[in-house]
Amino acid sequence: MENRLMHYLLGSDAVKNLNNRRANAQGDYYTQDEFSQIFSDIWLELNRQDPELFPAEEIIRDSALFKASPFHQLSDDQIAAEESIMDALSEALAGSGNSADSGLSRLIFVQGVAGTGKTVLLSHLFYRIATEMDINGRINDEDDEDILGTDSSPKISKEDRRKAYILVNHNQQMHVYNQIASKLGLQKHFGEVALKPSRFINRFSEKTASNRAIADKPRGKADVVLVDEAHLLLTQGDQGYSGKNMLHDLLRRAKVVIAVFDPNQILQTSQRWSEEDQDMLFPQQAESDVQKLLLAIAGSWSDLCH
Secondary structure, rough: OOOHHHHHHHHOOOOOOOOOOOOOOOOOOOHHHHHHHHHHHHHHHHHHHOEEEOOOOOHHOOHHHOOOOOOOOOOOOOOOOOOHHHHHHHHHOOOOOOOHHHHHHHHHHEEEOOOOOHHHHHHHHHHHHHHHOOOOEOOOOOOOHHHOOOOOOOOOOOHHEEEEEEEEOOOOHHHHHHHHHHHHOOOHHHHHHHHHHHHHHHHHHHEEOOOOOEOOOOOOOEEEEEEEEHHOOOOOEOOEEEOOOOOHHHOOOOEEEEEEEHHHHHHHHHHOHHHHHHHOOOOOOOOOOOOOOEEEEEEEOOOHHH
16 A cells, blocks of 8 residues: 555655655555555545645556656566566676676666566666665665564665666656656756766766866766666767767766667667677577566677777
């Protein structure tokens, strides 16, 4: 009930801040078949008492914030993909594996057709990494039900958390992620951890005397960068981006890049990949019974990270 309430309140314009440590709703309990109707009745009464704080349920469910919320209950396929990603992420950040030994960045692709829940998965991952993963790559996922009413649970302070960024080269979706990050206390100001790829690249670049970013001279590395709609990343420069390949430049500025990519949604010439690059990024894999979400862990993209 609390998780659904937080989920709905995230989509309310009147709510500026939320605090909820549980990232995935529980789906197996005695009255689950009756829950949706019970909650709708409760929300209807709340809406009657305060329509500004509790908008009509249809308005909430149609909002972009609700659709991208990290509080959606994940499917079995999404959970399996998330755990695979978190395992690979923990290994990379803990200093083990080939990428850690070579100093190269780790690239993790999430591939799937439109409508398979990739954005929800990425939002869920972003929230978990930002709130549960410590500087050693360990995950603290204590369940709220085990610690209600106590202050003794091992919580990770902001200073000890891994710094995660979420990027998307799409203005409307970028605004949605900024709202989510701000409401959940993951950033104090818009554009702090949720921003467009070009701004992130500029932030982690050497500067000229006139404070202009130099795309081919990275400065520092973020811990984790999550990229939604990575097929929108530019593969050539434009007025706002002086580099040659955004994914290349992101990998040079992050220890791990997690990218949601659908090559069938590439629409512009400036976003097109060569066949050679696509073959390198997406090696042929055997057909699987599970096609809704395909997790492709590409390891270290060495040709682009040097």
